[in-house]
Amino acid sequence: MSLFLRSLLSHLLLSVAVAAMGLPAQAESLPVLRVGVTDGSQPCSFREGGIWRGLAVDLWSRIATEEALPYVIKAQPDTRALLQAVQSGEIDLAVGCLNVSPERLQRVRFTLPFQEGGQAVLVQRSRIDVGRAILLSLFSPDLLRLLGGFLAATAVVSIALWRIEGLGRQPSTERDGQRRSFARLFQILATGPGTNTVAQTTRGHSLVLVSYLIRIVSASLLVSFVTLNVVRQPQFGGKEAIRSIDDLAGLRVAARRGSVSEELLKKLNRAGASPPVRILPLQTIQQGGRLLLNDQADAMLADELQLEYLSGQLAGARLDRVLRGIRTESQAFALAPGLPEGIVERIDLRISELKRNGVVAELRRNALVAR
Structure with missing residues (x-):
């Protein structure tokens, strides 16, 4: 009987030792994800007081915490550089409200979409413009x-x-x-x-x-x-009547570098817009607001969510969002080609769960209120 007990105790001690050795090994095998983000893309991703904030950043932080995914943030200058970095494998994940356009989908891998978003046009109008309209x-x-x-x-x-x-x-x-x-x-x-x-x-x-x-x-x-x-x-009243995307021809239109908005304007010029759109590249959303208020731009093209955020910040200014819902597309995170499928599945499942539980909608509301 004592021999049996000693044998059983030996097996139990061996199992505990193996388990104790296996946990560090499993933790060490989990890679530290290199996560790319861009500044100036409020309310999705921006840096304030040395801390990265925004809807997309908060969503990723929630996913990484719940899935125990270690990561380090690597800032990228703009959306084009962000997508190039994730496509080349320089980073493992691109976090932001990235539009899943057909052109991007051909060369970049994306997570499960966490929201839908479209483009809109922001214009400034004076009281004279309103009365005339x-x-x-x-x-x-x-x-x-x-x-x-x-x-x-x-x-x-x-x-x-x-x-x-x-x-x-x-x-x-x-x-x-x-x-x-x-x-x-x-x-x-x-x-x-x-x-x-x-x-x-x-x-x-x-x-x-x-x-x-x-x-x-x-x-x-x-x-x-x-x-x-x-x-x-009156919402169409400005320096020119803007009723369709073609009416941007000949105007000074601000758009973020490397964004879907900039590509849409370039596509309009390639289609033969006469006179062509004069594209004013932006580093941040706030720059576009200043250009409009200083009469240095006629319009601004960006995600509707970003323009809603900017309009809230400049509540005293006479800015109007027009042509809402242009080319509505899904928005998601971008993935490096070499990111393990196991990690991708965990991220997608967590996004699905957070959408179903209303967490994404809550983060969206908080991002707009935090302006």
């Missing part, structure tokens, strides 16, 4: 035609009702005059109050009903037109 909308040919159609239709119904009801022969008409009486009838049919007093015959009541239909249909069309073309018009 509203006046142009109010006196637009479409609005004038719509008003003219309503008045013409009401006039036709008024003439028909005038004749059917014989209003020209009534004593009130002889007393007030035909012109004034007809104007009163036209006003009643155009505005509504008093329509129950202008008709006595069945055909007359039918015409009153027709005038009611004309009035409500015209009112609906006018409200829709004003909402779409007058209320929303």
Whole structure:
């Protein structure tokens, strides 16, 4: 019996020793990941007081902590250099709100996307620009035609009702005059109050009903037109009317170096934009805001999330985001070709879990509030 106990104790001690030796060996086998980030890409990644912050940085820090992945941060000058470094294997992981564009997907490996994002245009507008845009909308040919159609239709119904009801022969008409009486009838049919007093015959009541239909249909069309073309018009009011990406031709447009925004502008120039877009390269998002406020740029093209952050920082300035949702794409981290699949799977699974639990959405809100 004692021999059996000694044998069992020996096996237990041996197992504990092997386990104790195996843990350091496993820790030593886990590589220290070289993580690349860029500064000036608020609210995704930026350096403040010597500390890296932002939505993407916080998300990666959460993943690395929960997965026990050791890493060291290596700063990169811009997005183009960041992607080149991860593609060449100089770094293992590129952290940022990197758009998974078709061009990038052909040469770079990405993690599971953690959010969707599109491009938008930021412009500055003065009070004069706003007033001019509203006046142009109010006196637009479409609005004038719509008003003219309503008045013409009401006039036709008024003439028909005038004749059917014989209003020209009534004593009130002889007393007030035909012109004034007809104007009163036209006003009643155009505005509504008093329509129950202008008709006595069945055909007359039918015409009153027709005038009611004309009035409500015209009112609906006018409200829709004003909402779409007058209320929303000022956001397009700037030095030039910007209603599509092609309207950036000939303008001074700021964009971050190596970003999807810069590539989109270059693509527009290659497509034959005349005159071509004058691209103003930016190192940081804040530089674009200063260029707009100093009238050194006509517009700024960037991720909608970045422009939302910048607009919040410059809340007192008259800056508007227009053309939202241009080329919406997924955003993810970029991976080096030689990064082990086991680590990639752990990162993807953790991203999926954090998205499902609402952590990514919370980090996004915090990044915008922290401005």
